[in-house]
Every structure is written in structure tokens, then in C-alpha cells.
Amino acid sequence: MKLYGKDGLKQRLESIAAKGRLSHAILLSGHEGCGKKSLARYIAQLFLCENNACGQCAACRNIEHDGHPDVIFVKAQCEGKYSMEKFREVMRGTVIKPNNGDLKIYVFEEADTMLPQHLNALLKLIEEPPGHLRFIFTCENTSLIPETVLSRVTEFEVPDTGVQDCIQCLVDGGADPKKAKELSEMFAGNIAKCRAVLDGGSETKLIETAQNAASAIGRHDKFGVASALAEQSGRAEFAQVMEYLSRIIRDALAIRCGGEAEFFGGKEAKKIAESFSENEILTMLDTSFEVAKNEIYNLNLPLTAAYFTSKIFGG
Ligand SMILES: [Zn+2]
DSSP: OOOTTOHHHHHHHHHHHHTTOOOSEEEEEOOTTSSHHHHHHHHHHHHHOTTSSOSOSHHHHHHHTTOOTTEEEEOOOBTTBOOHHHHHHHHHHHTSOOSSSSOEEEEETTGGGSOHHHHHHHHHHHHSOOTTEEEEEEESOGGGSOHHHHTTSEEEEOOOOOHHHHHHHHHHTTOOHHHHHHHHHHTTTOHHHHHHHHTTOHHHHHHHHHHHHHHHHHTTOHHHHHHHHHTOOSHHHHHHHHHHHHHHHHHHHHHHTTOOOOSTTHHHHHHHHHHSOHHHHHHHHHHHHHHHHOTHHHHOHHHHHHHHHHHHTTO
């Protein structure tokens, strides 16, 4: 299984597994999109493959495509939280013996969003696991995991992928090399984010929204800016759109100073550069940073959108 930009960690795990010392409870921590889930699959292969995660046998291939009956991925469901009902179902499953071999592996994704009662319920299992159970947790923020759990798992930090490895990964997956390079640089080597754009998922929509807002700025269309921004359904989306929008504004500033646009919104950035002075563009940039930090956007997105709009047009 090819793990891009993870050679060091992969070798380490391989050698630990070869000595039969792979912990029964492993925590993989790292930034969003750095490849924690792929690594969890690899560790599952190390547990279940008879030939050191060969990648060729039925077990390895099934794990790689999330089709192995004894490798169970558990993910946060509603609003980024684990549901109690789902969790109970998982707990009931732990007493059932594996289908194929000797081991059953549970991968709890985004463990930092698990409620304390879920983690507490797991404590006993992690501490004295029945022989057929192995646990892998993934999380971004280990400080949200209780110490009682942390002290019972072996943690591995998953490094970010890096731009070059990310490009390679996307190209191997069939992406156009030019597009792969553009995305990898834009997302600083974050494979998941690049893929989200390539797949035309929600990320693409957020970029389009930022482009619409930027285009409205270029037209001096206050209503257009405010309504593009206000249509976001939640904080996370709003913050991401603001992030994209600030990149377009940065590009506008670069163009204004004789540089080039780096982001998708090259066209929109050019229009802003033509329609506003350097100082005005700087104010826009400051305002986008201010809004990103401002607490009101936790409370009221339309109000924040209106504030941003009035500020960038000199209100
Ligand atoms: Zn294998």
C-alpha cells in the first residue's frame, strides 16, 4: 500500500510489527487530511496480513478498499459528534468473534469528537482487551482526549504529506499533472483537500462561493458580496469561504504590485486589482483577517457578512 510522504513512519511501524510488538490500542494524531485513515488501513494490514502488509493478499486488498469484515471504521455522525445509539451498536459488536481470522480491528475516526462517556465505556476494553480486539484511534487534537485514554494508547504522530508527495499521489490517482501541482501548492500538500476539489464535492462549492463574492467585490456590488457570504450554512463553511476569499484578495494585491495570481480566482483578483487602489485592497485583506478572528461570526453569520461588506466598501 503506497503511503505518500510517510516512509519513515511506515518503516517504524513495520519494524515494530515484525517484532510482534504492535500495541493493541494505537492513536494516530495529525492535521486534517494528512493521511491518518490511510495509515490506519496500513496498520490493519500489519495486524491481519500474514506477510507483513504485502498489499497483494485478499486481506490486504479488502482492507485497502474498506471491504474487510473484521476492520470496522466508526465515524462521528451527526454534527461531528458520535451518536450514542451508534456507539452502543459498536460496543455490542465487540463481543462477537472475528469473521475471518483471529483479530477484529476497530478504527475510531475523529476520536477527539467522541463524548467522554463513549471514551469511558471504551476504557475497560482498551485496558484489558479480549484477545481478538485491536483499536486504532485517529484525531487532530490530542488535548481533547482524556488523559486516562492517552495513557493507555500508543501514539504516533502522522506527518503532513508535503507538496511533492501530494502531487505524486494525485497524479498516480489519474489527476492532470498541472492541476495536481496547482492544488497541491494551494493546499500545502493536503491530499484530502485536493481530492475534495477534484471530486467536485463541497470544497468546490466553497471555492465557487468565494469567487462569486470576489467577483461581486470587483463590480462594487455590495448586495452580491453580502448574499454570497451569508448563504453559508455553518461556521466552518463560512470560515473556509473567508479563507478562500482572502487568498483571492491577496492575489489582487499581488497583481496590483506587479505580481501574479496564484489562486483559482485569477480572473476575479484581476478585476479587483483594476477597480480598487492598493490601500483599499489592503483594507479588504485586513478586514478578512479581522472577521476571521471576530467573535460575532460565532453568533450571527448574516451580520458578519454585512459587517465585512460594509467595511470593505469603506463603511
Ligand atoms: Zn497481505
